Amino acid sequence: MSRIPVAVLGATGVVGQRFVRRLADHPMFEIAALTASDRSAGKTYREACEWRLDGEPYGGLGDRVLLPSEPEKAACAVAFSALDSGPAKDIEPAFAAAGVHVFSNAATYRMDLDVPLLVPEVNPGHLALLPTQRQRRGWKGSILTNPNCTTTVLVMALAPLHEAFGVETVLMTSMQAVSGAGYPGVASLDIMGNVLPHIRNEEEKVEVETGRLLGQVENGLAVSDPMTVSALCWRVPVLEGHSESVSVKLKGDPTPDQVREVLAAWKPLPQQLGLPSAPAVAVRVHTAENRPQVRRDVEMDGGMSVHVGRVRPCPVLGIKFALLGHNTERGAAGGSILNAELAVARKAICS
Ligand SMILES: NC(=O)C1=CN([C@@H]2O[C@H](COP(=O)(O)OP(=O)(O)OC[C@H]3O[C@@H](n4cnc5c(N)ncnc54)[C@H](OP(=O)(O)O)[C@@H]3O)[C@@H](O)[C@H]2O)C=CC1
Ligand SMILES: N[C@@H](CC(=O)OP(=O)(O)O)C(=O)O
Numbered sequence: 451m452s453r454i455p456v457a458v459l460g461a462t463g464v465v466g467q468r469f470v471r472r473l474a475d476h477p478m479f480e481i482a483a484l485t486a487s488d489r490s491a492g493k494t495y496r497e498a499c500e501w502r503l504d505g506e507p508y509g510g511l512g513d514r515v516l517l518p519s520e521p522e523k524a525a526c527a528v529a530f531s532a533l534d535s536g537p538a539k540d541i542e543p544a545f546a547a548a549g550v551h552v553f554s555n556a557a558t559y560r561m562d563l564d565v566p567l568l569v570p571e572v573n574p575g576h577l578a579l580l581p582t583q584r585q586r587r588g589w590k591g592s593i594l595t596n597p598n599c600t601t602t603v604l605v606m607a608l609a610p611l612h613e614a615f616g617v618e619t620v621l622m623t624s625m626q627a628v629s630g631a632g633y634p635g636v637a638s639l640d641i642m643g644n645v646l647p648h649i650r651n652e653e654e655k656v657e658v659e660t661g662r663l664l665g666q667v668e669n670g671l672a673v674s675d676p677m678t679v680s681a682l683c684w685r686v687p688v689l690e691g692h693s694e695s696v697s698v699k700l701k702g703d704p705t706p707d708q709v710r711e712v713l714a715a716w717k718p719l720p721q722q723l724g725l726p727s728a729p730a731v732a733v734r735v736h737t738a739e740n741r742p743q744v745r746r747d748v749e750m751d752g753g754m755s756v757h758v759g760r761v762r763p764c765p766v767l768g769i770k771f772a773l774l775g776h777n778t779e780r781g782a783a784g785g786s787i788l789n790a791e792l793a794v795a796r797k798a799i800c801s
Pocket of ligand 1: 459460461462463464465466485487488490491519531532533534535556557597599600630631632777778782
């Protein structure tokens, strides 16, 4: 199969660089265009940005000239958007109108009822929103989004429990890596030796996106599950990886052993299809009492699996556990690329 030409919108940012690194040698997609703001367009990729990741700098594309983020200049079959949510507002629809399928990290269109907010293991059926989106908006292309990174990690653990038992109530406290705030992000003088009790809009996003991801498609539109979710989000001095303390009320009050069994046995659609970016195991269940740990576990499986440990009884809601996932891989670039792999495999785009 020939590879699908793709554009990376916002290729100079920290999420854009992760897209480039993951796509540099991808079996399904081939980078045809890199874009940024007008400040960077016309410069080579090497001139316009400082490479901030490990591995081959610039994904081997350091001499590639950056294009403006305009569909007339950079249209491809597929675009991965690492744009800030402000510029994404006009740029992503312009690409979709020009026939491009845009896989976006930005929060701008996530909660629109005709826009798939996708985690392929959790709600692949939400691809069914695309015909409504195209019909309503008159686009030949489309916009598909991935959730907030904290939400992504949370729903990976909740989805199998929702399928097996039904989730009623969730209390989640996060300990979020500084990379979630982009570069340069939080000032070192604020975060070193400290924890910060506020991340703007984060708790609100987790509380609404979780029910949306675990909800349904009815009459071509998204309908959120009525579960109750309360989130407390903290920034901690960790580079990559969001840790979460989760307490959950499940229907039927299963035991910790039953919960562990369901999580360990879960083999959702991307793993069944063997999609290139899908980890072999979606949820890794740890039994050691001091795992998961960010430094030891978060880079496993290319940052695409999530980790559950310390599953035990909760005297308030029934079950509690520790959860960990990679915020800029599973929660951003890797999650978006897996969304595109799913959409192609299910012939929702590019068929
Ligand atoms: N799923 C998730 O939870 C996560 C999502 N994100 C989201 O991903 C996106 C990117 O984040 P991050 O990489 O940290 O952001 P950066 O600020 O590092 O990068 C932003 C990119 O957008 C480009 N850009 C900025 N303004 C414009 C404009 N007016 N027109 C065209 N391009 C523009 C920049 O180009 P230039 O260099 O020329 O300025 C740069 O390439 C954000 O929407 C963020 O919220 C990030 C982390 C996790
Ligand atoms: N807010 C997240 C990262 C992020 O960009 O989230 P969102 O995609 O919902 O804006 C964090 O700080 O860790």
